[in-house]
Amino acid sequence: MLGSYFKNIGAPGVYFPSLILLAFLAVAALVPNEFYLNLFFMIFMFAGMSGAWNIIGGYAGQISLGHAAFYGVGAYTSAVLFAKLGLPPVIGIFASMGGAVILAFIIGYPCLRLKGPFFTLATLAVAEVLQLLAVYFRGLTEGSEGLSIPYEPAWYNLIFESKNSYAVLAFGYMVLVLVITLVLERSKLGYQLTALRDEDQAAESLGVNTSRAKIAAFVLSGVLTALGAVIVSQYVLFLEPHSDFSVNVSVELALMSMVGGLGTAVGPLIGAAILIPLGEFLRAWVGGGIQGLHYVIYGCILILVVMFMPHGIKALVENKYQALIGLLPRFGAAARPQPEEEVHLHFESRETQAAKDGHPLIAAHEISKDFGGLRVLSGISFAVRPGEILGIIGPNGAGKTTLFNVLSGVYRPSSGRVEFDGQDITQIRRIHQVCHLGMGRTYQIVKPFGNMTVLDNVMVGAFCNQAGSATAREIALEVLALVGLLDKRSHEAKSLTLANMKRLEMARALATKPKLLLLDEVMAGLNPNEIDEAIKLIRDIRDYGSTVIVVEHVMRAIMSLSERIMVIAQGEKVTEGLPREVIADQRVIKAYLGDGFELA
Amino acid sequence: MVLLQVLINGLFLGGVYALISLGLTLIFGVIRVINFAHGEILMISMYASFFCFSVLGLNPYLSLIIVIPGMFLVGVLVDQVIIRPIRNAPSYMQIFATVGLSVVLINLALVFFSGDYRSINLAFAKQVVHMGDIGISLSRLIVFISAIAVAWLVWLFLDRTDMGKQIRAIAQDRDAARLMGINPNKIYMITFGIGSAMVGLAGGLIMPLYYVFPSVGAYFVLTAFVVVVLGGLGNMVGALLGGLIIGVIDSLSGYYLDPALKEMVYFLVFLGVLLFKPSGLMGMIGAEEMGLK
Structure with a gap:
């Protein structure tokens, strides 16, 4: 991963987004204005946490409206350990993540067997139960009065005097989620999740253990959400069950992914970068006297995005972005012409x-x-x-x-x-x-897995016996050559003719050898x-x-x-x-x- | 005797839950959309009833003649404006759209009516008839009887009338029903209207008993979700039964355990049902692919 990143650093598709991220980092580290620092902190954190939500909600297509459960458990675990026992959050954060793992298994095992809206309902209910528990166990959580986290600035407490440090930490968190998502996207699990989102049963037939894949995604998503929650609570320094376990948290995380682009690595970032400033400015300018106005706007945006651009803003600007990338110069190794990919058909005749x-x-x-x-x-x-x-x-x-x-x-x-x-x-x-x-x-x-390319469809099958993406890709290309779909490999499967879809069915099954x-x-x-x-x-x-x-x-x-x-x-x-x-x-x-x- | 009183309270409370859940389950059974904004339609109807009382001086039971048709229209509007364009879209889009609507409505209420808790002071609502040691609240009795009556009327409507038969046909097989000359859009619109009118009735009837505030719907609708899943989504009898069961559980655990934990008890029941019998008491396996029963 890292190796191929540096090998391709000269390509505009790699260095341009890297430069944008570096610019963000510079702003986080250097801007003195507190208002903007707060804004950037929130953007980075929500981009990261929405990215975490996106792993189960976007990639795996299981819409959770209970991520407040992970958020609340993450925030409260480390905060209670810190406030009551004096355990530094740098250590407590692991307890938070452990709590999220346990929670993900407890929710995931029964709930991920449910389809569509049923899963959503179940997650909603779980967050609600945890909110009630957090109110009830006053001894631990201080209940509805809220838990104050003592202000003791130190790196190991994740509490800083300068807002710049917070912004840089938040930036680091966002990049972590982004990198994990990008690795996931190219991994066996990533392919399996996208496949089961489109066609659960077909994915099973290609050797995908759909339950295990969904639980893995849920655990990953929950742990990253809990990690983010710890950072946010060490910034806000105050926890309260009705806001930290609130369904609003879950909806906001989902909303940002939806607006930016569901099931894309960069979608949550785009969503957060648009919605957080919008919310803050609405609160600052209009909303001062009018409570709830910015949520009215959020809700309207959600409805409009669903109805008019279900693929989010990313899909809207994708072409313009690619055009821009095309105009940028290439450097170094990436500047040399790429050799045309050759497919050697060696589907070896196995010993009959x-x-x-x-x-x-x-x-x-x-x-x-x-x-x-x-x-x-x-x-x-x-x-x-x-x-x-x-x-x-x-x-x-x-x-x-x-x-x-x-x-x-x-x-x-x-x-x-x-x-x-x-x-x-x-x-x-x-x-x-x-x-x-x-x-x-x-x-x-x-x-067919309609929203995946032909090649990716077949790779899902190839992953049946292969963990590595490179080998799976090779197998898939061979099979595509055999069935005569090689020239259509980058088409979306849903755009194929019936005859080709039938070929694709065969190719996917063949790729499982x-x-x-x-x-x-x-x-x-x-x-x-x-x-x-x-x-x-x-x-x-x-x-x-x-x-x-x-x-x-x-x-x-x-x-x-x-x-x-x-x-x-x-x-x-x-x-x-x-x-x-x-x-x-x-x-x-x-x-x-x-x-x-x-x-x- | 205490137990009997607790049970009666539970059954009456269950009537409220059942009344709210019936509309939700009807809409799901026919349109296959879980309306996450269902609670907000309850909230609107409670506010409507409240303002009819405080501005026009209308008795909440009388104002039902305005509230029920009003909520029917709201339902029709929601269906035509928000659901119709995404009717054949994947279910996550319908989830997002109705969740978005719910967020908008809650916060619009917050903007216009503020977060204050409001209630109607109606002498009738506090009347209790004593039968021996047992006290029976008349207004709760009305809710309870209405729930059973509505379930029965809707069943009659679905079973006997032409429109009801069309609705059931659409619920069972959209395409076949369309081939028989049924206009699905009209049926969906009317079903959404009826489901919303039912929750409108619930809102009007419980206004003398509860406070209204912007997020009141969220409180009730979460319970309604538990009820319909317990009863089997799309199942009218199940919703009635589920409502009563949850009411009794609510009342029992509030009395014997701790009022702060009563919701938790039935959420645990909910998760238990999902785990062991996801089809609910009356439903069938894969209820999300099933229709109205």
């Missing part, structure tokens, strides 16, 4: 396990699945040899997709067993575990040309070492691809055999066309 003997790669034994009283699958058994392509056909509603969902762990069968690679996977409850065992799948109704690939109607809606390409692609995939099960309605494809075909109808297996045997089978004709139809 066929050599290993006759053991099937996957075997289903008497699988049944009921939904309530409805039996969707009944007693289906089959096995697939390594390196084989099995086709599954059947009329609409036969249970083909349900069968895939049982095989890949989305549903547990009502009875029966599934064995994969010599292991019983029937009881595995989490889809991501099935992926880690080496089973990839696509969805009939495509589930599956031993077995389940393809659910990847050809539906494609034109004849595209079907030919898809057939060739699936053959290539098999030749590179994956076993494939295809569910398909396009007979031409299934006939030319499959080595064997299994027919199911109304949840039961009708027959199984070589393609030409199967289509001549009277039972199959009956399943599709009904009784009374004779083959001419």
